[in-house]
Amino acid sequence: MRHGDYELAVVSILRNHGCLIVLEPESNSPGVKTCDGYLDDVPMEIKAVEGIGTWAICTKLLMAEKQHARCIILYFPEKKLYSTTRVEDGIGKYMANPRLSKERTLNQIITICNNEIVAIWNKKAAPIEGRSIWEGFRRENGANSYTLSPSEAKL
DSSP states (O other), X not given: OOHHHHHHHHHHHHHHTXXXXXXXXXXXXXXXXXXXXXXXXXXXXXXXXXXXXXXXXXXXXXXXXXXXXXXXXXXXSSGGGOOHHHHHHHHHHHHTOTTSOSSOOOOEEEEEETTEEEEEEEEEEOSGGGOEEEEEEESSTTOSTTOOOTTTTTO
C-alpha cells in the first residue's frame, strides 16, 4: 500500500463512523508545513506508523505538531505494529520532549489498526503544575475505566 492509499483508507474508516473529514491539497511552498485536512473542522494530520519502536510514534507526533495539527490519526497498516503500551510510551516521549513549547497544539490522538478505530486519546487539562494528561478511550480489552465506543468518545 502506498502512503496516499493510507490516507484514503483512514478517510473511509472515519466517514463510516460518521465523521466529517476533508483532505486539503499539499502545500506547494517549500518549507511550509500544512496539515492533511480537517476532522470535524479540527486541523488534523494522518501518519502511517511503519516503524517498530516507540520513537517512531514520538516522531510522528512531533511532525504533526510542526504542521500545527490539533488531531493526529496514527494509522497502523499491520496489526503487529500496534500495541496500546507502545502508543502510550510514544506519547510519554512526545510530552517529555524539551524541544516543544509548553503550549502544544496537539489535543487528540486517534489510532487505527485493522481498518478499525482502536483507541482515542484526548488531552485533558490537569491542575497539577500546569501539565496536561492524556486519557485513553479504548474499544477493546477494557484496558481502563474509559472504555467507550468511538461515537461515545465524540471524535
